Amino acid sequence: MITEEIFVEPVTENMICFLVFVIKKDSLSNHTDISMIQKTMTKGHLKSSGSELIAARHQLKFDIIGDKDILSSYFIEHPLYKRVEHADAGNVLTSQLVKLHKQEFFVRLSLNPESKFISISEITPEIKQKEIARLKI
Numbered sequence: 001m002i003t004e005e006i007f008v009e010p011v012t013e014n015m016i017c018f019l020v021f022v023i024k025k026d027s028l029s030n031h032t033d034i035s036m037i038q039k040t041m042t043k044g045h046l047k048s049s050g051s052e053l054i055a056a057r058h059q060l061k062f063d064i065i066g067d068k069d070i071l072s073s074y075f076i077e078h079p080l081y082k083r084v085e086h087a088d089a090g091n092v093l094t095s096q097l098v099k100l101h102k103q104e105f106f107v108r109l110s111l112n113p114e115s116k117f118i119s120i121s122e123i124t125p126e127i128k129q130k131e132i133a134r135l136k137i
Helices: none
Strands: 002-005 015-026 031-043 060-064 069-076 081-087 093-099 100-111 117-123 127-137
Touching: 015 069, 069 100, 081 100
Parallel strands: 002 127
Antiparallel strands: 015 031, 015 100, 060 069, 060 117, 081 093, 117 127
């Protein structure tokens, strides 16, 4: 798990944070590594909370953490797991889970002055939920 500071100045008003990450999975150790490659901030707030659970079995969860509590949570489909559909030899449409080793993705988060950390957790059927990064705001 990594902990890194991503903001030079504290958040003093409602902000929308656009973060771009690269996520990698080591197939030998089954360890997931994530690193931020770009950050953009703008004043405002998101219209939807993003806290709705999604139907995907493989997810990333972003918790915005204050001094004591989780202020909000955002869920996205896990970028390393893609479900694709294709026609098999008998021309029957089938679905297959493809596991990637490295993928770039972005996420939009709503921050406010109470936000202190962003916790990123991986959720899969095999490991349930595991924190893979914590970013200090």
